[in-house]
Amino acid sequence: MLSGTSRGRCAVLGKPIAHSLSPVMHRRAYAELGLDWTYEAVEVDEAGLPEFLDGLDDSWRGLSLTMPLKRVAVGLVDEVSDAVRSVSALNTIVFEGGRRIGDNTDIPGMLGAFEEHGVRGVRTAAVVGAGATAASALAALRADGLRSATLVVREPARAEPLAELARTWGVDVSIARLDEPLRDADLLVSTAPSAAIERHAGQWCMRVGAVFDVIYDPWPTALASAATVAGLPVVSGLDLLAHQAALQVELMTGRTVPASILRTAVLHSR
Structure with missing residues (x-):
């Protein structure tokens, strides 16, 4: 797990991607944690993902992946978590020691969202x-x-x-x-x-x-x-997005931030 003390670059990838709320959440997390990190949205499709990954330098700390990349990315990382193995899909890549580590925060993120709503x-x-x-x-x-x-x-x-x-x-x-x-x-x-x-x-x-x-x-x-x-009881996609994003922040930075802060950031941005 990364210390989160050095400057880092992160992004969300997918196609289409302009609608993504991940930049709002992750940037709010960095502000909360006092990190001088960047997070952007980059449009990448399945065919372009291998080249994109190969072109990253060591300033990159992590990636969030959305559709249509969650399945194809499994074959492009060096190591995967048990969660990824269980569903053959990942939504997170962390760069650690020159290796690509794949994880799936959707699964525990859903459990967190369900728990929050009883x-x-x-x-x-x-x-x-x-x-x-x-x-x-x-x-x-x-x-x-x-x-x-x-x-x-x-x-x-x-x-x-x-x-x-x-x-x-x-x-x-x-x-x-x-x-x-x-x-x-x-x-x-x-x-x-x-x-x-x-x-x-x-x-x-x-x-x-x-x-x-x-x-x-x-x-x-x-x-x-x-x-x-x-x-x-109603659980929304925004609840899931906030919980899984908080887990991504922890994987990428080694530090934690409440999911509620990330959800509030989106609500205030509208």
Whole structure:
């Protein structure tokens, strides 16, 4: 882990990237910690990632990765954490001793966000989507005792790889189409665009005990609004972003900052 005392460069990579809130959060963290570090947003796609990484000098301390880079980056680092191995996706690269260390702060970040909102002991979940974020959600819930889950998707065949992966963890997984009635669950996790599930929101919130919507802009989503009306705990994508960013700051600098400060920085920037 780095000491965080020397000047360093960090960035968030992805495509598109202009919308990213990571620069606001990380720069606020550096100010809070008294670090003379820089953090920028750089548009990089899957084809360009190897060249970008090879071109970095020793002033670089770490990178945050968003879509579409979370899976392809796994093959471009020297070492990965257990969290990365569990879902074959990473969102963080730390440069240490000339080596690229890959990690996934989405998984513990979700647990932190759930804990903050009192969402604990989830045994059954419905997860809308089957991509990298859905995989991280299942991994996080599995660590907290998840027993069964339903993947809710438009095309069931595309969800089979994630379903098979989760089954190897001991989670009983079924797959349902988006237009099928939702089964009762302790938690509903949505990784889908708000417009894609808007017409289901009210009905779904009658079948679950809490809602986690990874969307954070615009907010509230139709699903979050329906959950609030139903009196359900709601965890937002901004909650996740703040918790995972705080963990990234710790990995990159060796120092800690509360997730609440990073979330507040975004809210004040709007």
